Amino acid sequence: MVEFKKGESVNGWIFIVEIKGRKYYDITRDRTRKNRTGIFICPRCKKEKEQQFGNVTGRSPATNCNSCKIAKNNLKHGLKGTIDYALWKAIKTRCYNEKSTGYKNWGGRGIIVSPEFKNEPKIFVNYIKQLPNYDFNRSGHKGVTLDRINNDGNYERGNLRWVTMKVQNNNKRKKDV
Numbered sequence: 001m002v003e004f005k006k007g008e009s010v011n012g013w014i015f016i017v018e019i020k021g022r023k024y025y026d027i028t029r030d031r032t033r034k035n036r037t038g039i040f041i042c043p044r045c046k047k048e049k050e051q052q053f054g055n056v057t058g059r060s061p062a063t064n065c066n067s068c069k070i071a072k073n074n075l076k077h078g079l080k081g082t083i084d085y086a087l088w089k090a091i092k093t094r095c096y097n098e099k100s101t102g103y104k105n106w107g108g109r110g111i112i113v114s115p116e117f118k119n120e121p122k123i124f125v126n127y128i129k130q131l132p133n134y135d136f137n138r139s140g141h142k143g144v145t146l147d148r149i150n151n152d153g154n155y156e157r158g159n160l161r162w163v164t165m166k167v168q169n170n171n172k173r174k175k176d177v
């Protein structure tokens with residue numbers, strides 16, 4: 001079992017503290033698994049970030065955090081300011097920002113964004129656009145809203161659909177009982 005000390009440098013990452021019990025989606029095994037994670041200071045942006053231990057150790061450790069990657073992607077994808085990009089950001093916030101108001105109902109319940117979508121807004125947007133009932137002109141969340149088919153499932157391919165607010169509320173109510 002690897003143990004790091006607070007302030008220790010691990011391949012350029014500064015270890016702060018381990019987070020117990022966090023779940024991750026493992027794309028190679030196509031299921032959610034537990035993995036050791038912790039808060040590390042990113043070598044590039046110098047901000048405290050959550051990282052899986054495996055990402056900072058091993059033969060090819062990451063050289064920066066996902067936010068650094070997102071900052072780079074934002075320049076390329078051309079989606080900034082679109083309603084679909086705002087949706088992608090809002091989903092990430094409720095799943096990963098522990099300070100956000102929605103966190104307890106999403107991230108706090110182990111709901112994650114699949115690796116396919118997590119740092120790839122363009123792939124996410126292209127996917128939701130081809131789902132039935134996508135409404136390009138929806139204003140805010142009037143009309144249809146993006147819903148997870150399995151309310152305990154993740155934001156991932158196969159578990160997303162556009163529904164009216166009414167359907168979504170019914171779905172939630174059923175699952176809450």
Ligand SMILES: [Zn+2]
Nearest residue numbers: 042045065068
């Ligand atoms: Zn960073």
